[in-house]
Structures are given as structure tokens and as C-alpha cells.
Amino acid sequence: MVDSTRPLPDAWWRDAVIYQVYPRSWADSDGDGIGDLPGITSHLDHLAALGVDAVWLSPFYTSPQNDAGYDVADYRNVDPLFGTLADFDALTDRAHELGLRVIVDLVPNHSSSEHAWFRAALDAEPGSPERARYIFRDGRGDDGEFPPNNWQSTFGGPAWTRTEKADGTPGQWYLHLFDPTQPDFDWNNPEVQEEFRSILRFWLDRGVDGFRIDVAHGLHKEAGLPDAPAEYDIATHATSVQPMWDKPEVHEVYRDWRRLVDEYRVEGEDADRILVAEAWVVPDDSLAKYVRPDELHQSFNFGYLMTPWTQRHQRESITNALAATAAVGAPQTWVLSNHDVPRHASRLSYDIDRPTRILGIGPDDPQPDATVGLRRARAATAVMLALPGSAYLYQGEELGLPEATTLPDDVRQDPTFARTHGEDVGRDGCRVPVPWHADQPAFGFNTTGKSWLPQPEVYGDLAPNRQDGVAGSTLEFYRRVLATRRRYGLGCGELHWQDLGEDVLAFTITADGGRRVQVVTNFGDTSIDLPHGELLVVSGSLDGHRLPTDTTAWVAPG
Template sequence: MKGPIPLPHTSTAVAPLPSTELSGDQHWWRQAAVYQIYPRSFADADGNGIGDLRGIASRVDYLQGLGIDAVWLSPFYPSALADGGYDVDDYRDVDPKIGTLQDFDELVKALHGAGIRLIVDLVPNHTSDRHAWFREALESPPGSAARDRYIFRDGTGPGGDQPPSDWQSIFGGPAWTRITEPDGSPGQWYLHSFAQEQPDLNWKNPEVHEDFLTTLRFWSDRGVDGFRVDVAHGLSKDLPERLPTQAELDALPKDGTHPIWDRDEVHEIYRAWREVFDEYTPAKFGVAEAWVDSARRPQYASPEGLGQAFNFDLLEAHFDAAQFRDTVTFNLELAAQSGSSSTWVLSNHDVVRHATRYGLPPKAAEEDKDGTYWLLSGGTAPELDAATGLRRARAATLFELALPGSAYLYQGEELGLHEVANIPDSARQDPTFFRSPGVSVGRDGCRVPLPWSTSGASFGFGPGEAHLPQPEWFSAHSVEAQEAQADSTLNLYRSALSLRRDLQADETLEWIESGHREVLAFRRSNGWICVTNFGQQPQPLPEGEVLVSSEPFTGDQIPAETTVWLREP
């Protein structure tokens, strides 16, 4: 990407909301706008190059002015950062590099004082290899109670020097790692579905169950309002004596009986969690990260379970009217099955930012849906049309924010940030890069620290350098640069989120036939409509008062790749 990306024009800034007390609404989350913060890349108060809790607290006025309902805080626990904090050393503490429990309490107070709820990430599929339990397991003999908290197996072959199976981890490389026994001899193998620093827990062990109930209460007592549950479909496992090969494992149906993923028993865990959630007023809730067959998603979102589950279907769709309509229709029907609300996501900490995905040429977008090959080229092939990508991203976001259900936004998308593709190998941190050489460069490109100012060692992220290198074009995308532009992407988000709060309707929509296959229109229950032109040519604008648009226009034509909200006459 060469130089700063030009910003198109749109609506005006919105003044910060006044401080407000949180309501006691049990179902506040059903249509919430939730802003995901990746703590190590949001704001650095102490200058160590890593974002921290005091840095987040210093930006609460920014979050309040943005108009969000809740913050989702990605892992902030003690961690060696083998997987960006998803390798947890201690579930009931804060990483000293990013703060203390007192800092956490002060952040909760500041957010709640600004009328913003807090959702924290919980990582129950695995601990880190530095967790006290795993260190105890390494110091204990085979068959011990300490080892039973994890999944240990004897190896195969002479002397057990081959892994129990040929399974591959999600991050690439073997899913089994051999330990050294306390006496120094080669020992058993442990399962890690992700990095070797992330040993899988054994959820058949009652002690694991009880400890996580304690963790839920620990954070709930400190004011946390909800939990995002990492790998929610992976906790329950039932491994047969003879393990299937990787090919056999891949061929097994994921219908509730798979040895590793999406087993029916996992919902027994979440029913116990629900009992804890309901001890509080208002009740806590959970949102499942569950990569499962769509038909099985409602079980995670049921009122007896977590309450909500991520729907990534819109994230995986191309910028295409038919795909967007089918995705929305299907997921609203699916949400109705569970009694939950749907969730909408376009970007997060695991995927290429949607402004970039939408800027790849049509053929490349079809063949490289997640941007993997584009990233492997360092962002040079195919050539990214940055302006088109940003225009489509703004239109898609305005479409998303008009939908019934919760909208989960990822930090930096309100600045129109693109993926940072050309990070030097020496600076990369994601284990996917190290475990999958030549196959994936990992997820660092969407985790680059945010630009707050137009200049400085880290564009205002902190007083010194950031832990991941920031490109020069970040200057033009910074908060400082966009504050002064009434037509910036930041101010579009502010206007849309403010209107969304004012226009809140029930959880239904009514499709309106537009007469053009590249134009989607729907009506919300209290008399406002959303119209998106996915095509390359202007289209007629329905009658009504224009409330906000993703692109500026005059007259009675909606520009190409533009979304408009209108109040009906």
C-alpha cells in the first residue's frame, strides 16, 4: 500500500454522551453495539510498547463519544503471549505488563460511569503451559490427579517415541507434544489443539468445572457484565482408546458425536454456567465463539446456555446483495429458534480487516476469501484498491448497524484501517506464522496498535515505539486527523451509532423489494429504512428524510456502493 488512503466524505461528529448510570435491563445485550478492544494494541499509558488497562481507561471518553453500548476486552491475563494472550497463566489476575487488579477495577468503574458495559474474554479450552496446574502436571507421574486435568497419552511405537496420533493443530504442526518426566526420561504426550504452549484441559475432570465457576464469579463480582467464550465448541472431548487418523477425524460428522468438536455434552457445562450467570441482577450473559454447523449454533445461544453465539456468516460473505440478503434472512430465522438475538461481525482480531477484503479484485476475492494469499505477497499481489475497499466497508458497516441484533465492532474499523501486510518477519508475533511457514503469515496485520495522533513514535499509541510496527499511512487515519474532518470514517461511525441508539426498534425487519438485484432495502418496525446499493451505478433513492449515508450525495440517486438510512414520509 503506497501512501495514505484517501478518505471519502460523510456526516458530522457527535458530541460525547453525558455520564449515565447503567440500566437494570436483563436483555441489554440483545441489540447492543459492542466494541472489541485488543488490549495490547489499543493504548499504552506506561510506555513499554504494549497497550494496558490504564491506557484504555484514558480513552473512555473516546469510547463514550463513539456511542457504543459495551466493550469486549480480549485477554488481559498473565501470559507469555505465545498466542496473543490466549495462552493464559492465571485466569484470576491481570498481566503485570498491562496492569493490576486495581487498574481493572478502576477501568470497570470508568466504563460503567460512562454508561458502557464490559464483556471479558474467557479461554476455557486450554491453559498456558506456564499455568500452575500444568507445571504441577509436569512434576507429577503418569496417572496422577494433576495430569488428569489435561489430556495426556502414552506415545506409540518403540519406547513411545511417536505421538498418539498424527493430528495437526489449528495453528499448524503436530497437535501432540512430548514431555520429559520428573526423572529426566522421555515421557507422555499432551494434546494441544492450538499452539504447544496451550495444553487442552480435560473437561471430564470435576475440578476443571469447579475452577471455572469460581472464575466466573470472580470477575462477575468485580462488575463484569458478560463473557466472550473462546473456542466454545471445543471443551468436551471423548477420545477413544484407538485414536483415529487425521484423515479419519476430518471425515467424521460434526453432529454432536465428534471426538473433539461440538459434542452434545458441552452444553452441560454451559447450563452450569447459566446458573452462575443467574445469581446476579441483571443476569450475566455469554457469547460463544463456536465454529459449528449453523443448525447447531442455537444450542449455544439458548437461554439455558450462554445466551448468544457469534454468527460469522456476514464476515465470510462477499460484498454482494444476494449473499447479504440470504445471510441476514437465514440468521434471523436461526436466532428465532434459540430465542436469542443474532450477532453481526465484519472484522475481529483473527481475520483480515473488511476494508481490505472488499478492496481485492473480484477474482482474487473469490479465490482468496480470507486474504491469505494477498498477505503472503506482502500486500502486493493482487493490487489492493484501497479506496474501493473502504467505500464498501463503510456501506457494509452502515448496513450491519441497521440490522436487528448485536453488532460487534473491532477496534480501528471506525478509523477505516486496512490490514497491515508488510510486517517484517523479524517483528511478527502470531504463532500461526511460526508454525505454518510459507502457508500463513498469521494475524498480526489486524493487531497493529491504533494511531491516535498524526505524528510521534507510535502515532499517539504511547510515548515510545509500539510492539508491532505501524506504517506511515497510519498518520492520515489517526483519530487526530479524522476528528477535524466532518466527513471522516470516524465521524460516520459516531453519527450512525448515535442514530442507532435513537432509532432502536424491535428485533425484526421487513424486506422491501427495490426492483434492482443489486439494491437491498429493509424496513425496521418504527418507520425507518436502510437501503444499500451494492452495484457500480447510481440507483433511485426512495422517498423519505435522509438520516445518514456512507457516501455523500445530492439529488435522488444513491451512489454506487453506498448505504443510506431514511425516515419514511
């Protein structure tokens, strides 16, 4: 077995570009309005042509779909909504034929309330082995009528739900940091630990190349489950201040998992199976602990995703992030959009300070400026894909898809919308099915025209058949950026800052062989001179030989 504490310096994941597919919204092969695994397989050639290295699939497991599959009832099977295990095997085989690795989602913080273990727990008595797999507690108050503590659900409302005894009287409470249909596991329980080792092996044996770990910072809670602080700001306070997040014990879980996945490494081959953390953790050095040499391979840099679009904020965020992971010998992992936040083609149109939370955008909110948003999104993408490390793309961003901001209330399905009574419209706006062909039903999502969420009309204009081969289109821009990144080896390069003025973000990346690429982004109101050299990439139109506002250029110095 290969020593995991000495990762290969050229291991594939250190500079990989990985593309997230949200299965229900990618492509629908059977016309029921919901995407599926055969639909994904049918469009994998799009990803190969785009130039990414791997595909990450959001959950497709058996689930009642109360939270779009992040409420898992059976971790070893495919929900009939999406297909079968045979369909998954066919998808994996086709991806590997195309040179694409396959990452699957793993949801270890909680299960569905329909999971066999939780059904058994509800039928069992307090103190039973069945209840010990989850976090059940007696309530406070004379009759246990109050929740065990003051914790709030991430989706809004209390993080506790009270059970009912067989005789109909109130019973214990159970913890759910998300929806009541998503009860939290107790990760102090050896049975829970062994179950997830078995789940990891099940999918590794089917040929997956890694796992994205949902709520990776939440598995262990502070002993005694104390009340959370009354005042807390996720943007400025260390995540570990909260008793439910970022506890030291989670790191032993990931050391154990790292040893397990390293059993699947092959000496002499660049075939690592990787573990990727979804960990909303601050500050940067706390997040870096998740990617120490004997733990996880990658952890999404959500601090970067939340960084305001200013030169000062961007440079500070990138500098701190690179320093934090360099201290543990790990690459950084960059991301701008995913299934939980508004698309950056809309989000970046707003001039705001660092948000404490990124809320959904609804029809009653100030609407994004589509032109400004896309211009900044392309410029931000050109910055991100030049940075050392790995990067993740979210489905449809290569088409320039904006957030769907005008969805009516009666079609929304995100539990956040209901649990906050509409205060947060939720995440449906970034989950709308992607278009494939402007002149087909549901813009080519299927042949019937059904769609589980309505697609904005503008999606038709952004379909691949309207952009393929069109100079200046967002699709062709992404293809060029990814090809140039690969050709110059930018993901494995070294960053050196340049000072070209307070409104200009500028750095050079020095890659293997001494080749250099200069990256310049103009945040000012007036155009600036382009650096001398060969223009490799530009995120928008030039102003003669000058770089306009909100535009990024890559130049090979002459």
C-alpha cells in the same frame, strides 16, 4: 433469582453494540511500546462519544504471551505488562461512570504451559490426578513414538507434543489444539469444572458485566479421541463432523454457567451479566444451539463475517442467520472484524467466493485496494448496524483502519506464522497499535514512539484528530450510524425484505411504535435511484440524488 429461561425482551444485551479492545494495541500509558489497562481507561471517553454500549477486553491476565495472552498462567490476576488488579478496578469504575459495561475474555479450552497445574502435571506420573486435568495420552507405535491421533493444530503442525520423563526418555503426549504452550484442559474432570466456576465468580465479584468465551465450541472432545476426517471443509461441512469441535457435552457446561451468572441478576433491573461464545460453528442451526434460553446470551455469527460481498450471498446469510436464532428465541450477533481476521476495510476489497479459511495478508500477496475496501467496509457496516440483534465492533474500524499488510517477517509475533513456516502470515496485521493523534510519537499510542508492531504511515492520516468533526470522515460516519440506530431502535426491530433488483440489497426495519427505516445497498456497477423519504445515513458520497455502487443508505420513508 430471575428465571433465566424467560429473558427480558428488552434486556440490554439483545441489541447492544459492543466494542472490542485489544489491550496491547489500544493505548500505552508507560511508554514501553505495549498498551495497558491505564491506557485503556484514559480513552474510554472515545467509546462513550462513539455511542457503543459496552467494551470487551481481550486477555490481560498473567501470561508468558506466547499467543498474545490467550495462553493464561493465572486466571485471577493481571499481567504486569498491562498493570494491576487495582488498574482493572479503576478501568471498570470509569467505564461504569460513562455508562459502558465491561466484558472480559475467558479462555477455558486451554491454559498456558506455565500454569501451575500444567507444571505439576509434567512432574507427575501418567494416570495421576495432576495429569487428569489435561489430555495426556500414550503414543501409537511400538514405543509410543507416533502421536495418539492425526489431529492438527489450528496454528499449523501436529496437535500433540511429546513429554520427557525425569530420566530423559520420551514420555506421554499432550493435546494442544493451538500452540504447544497451550495445553487443552480435560473438561470431563470435575476439578476443571469447579475451577472455572470459581474464576467466573472472581471476576463477577469485581463488577464485570460478562464474559466472551474463547474457543467455546472446543471444550469437549469426542470420546476415544478418534482420528479426524482426512478431507474436511469448514465452509461446507458441519463442524461437529470433526471430533474436537462442537460436541453435545459443551452445552451442559454452558447451562451450568448460565445458572451461575443468573445468580448475579437483580430483579427489576436491566443488569444481566452475559456470556458470549466464540464458536466457529456451521451450519447456522448448530450455532443457534449455543443461545438457547438456558445457555449463552450471544454467539458471534462468523458465517456472516465470512460472507462474500455480493447481494445474493449477503441476503442468504442474513436470512438463514435470523431464522436460526428466531427458532430458539434469541437475537442474532453480528460481527465484521476482530483480532483473528484481516480488517474488513481491506478484506472486502477482494472479489472472492466464500473462503474455507481467512488467511492473513502479507507483502507478497496481492494487495488490497484501499479505496474499494473502505467504501465496501462502510457500506457493510451500515448494513450490519441496521440488522436486528447485537453487533460487535473491532478497535480502529471506526477510523477506517486498513490491515497492515507489509509487516516484515522479523517483527511478526503470531505463532501461526512460525508454525506454518510463513504459509499463513498470521494475525499481526489486524493487531497493530491504533493511532490517536497524527502529530505525536507513535501517532499518540504513547509519548515515546515505541510500538510492539510498526504502524503504517497511513494510520497517521486516519487518527481521530484528523477525523473529529470532519464531515464525511469514517469516524463521523460511525457516530451518526450508531446514534441513528439507537434513536430508531433498529436492533430490536423486525426485518422485511424488499426486491429491488438482483444487484440491490433492500429491506425495511420496523421498530417499536411502527417507525420504519428502509436500508438499501447498491451492488451494481451503476448508480440507482434513492428511495423516497428522509435520508438518515449514507455510507459514502451520493451521485447527485442517486446511490453509487458499494454504498448503503438508510431512509425514513416519507
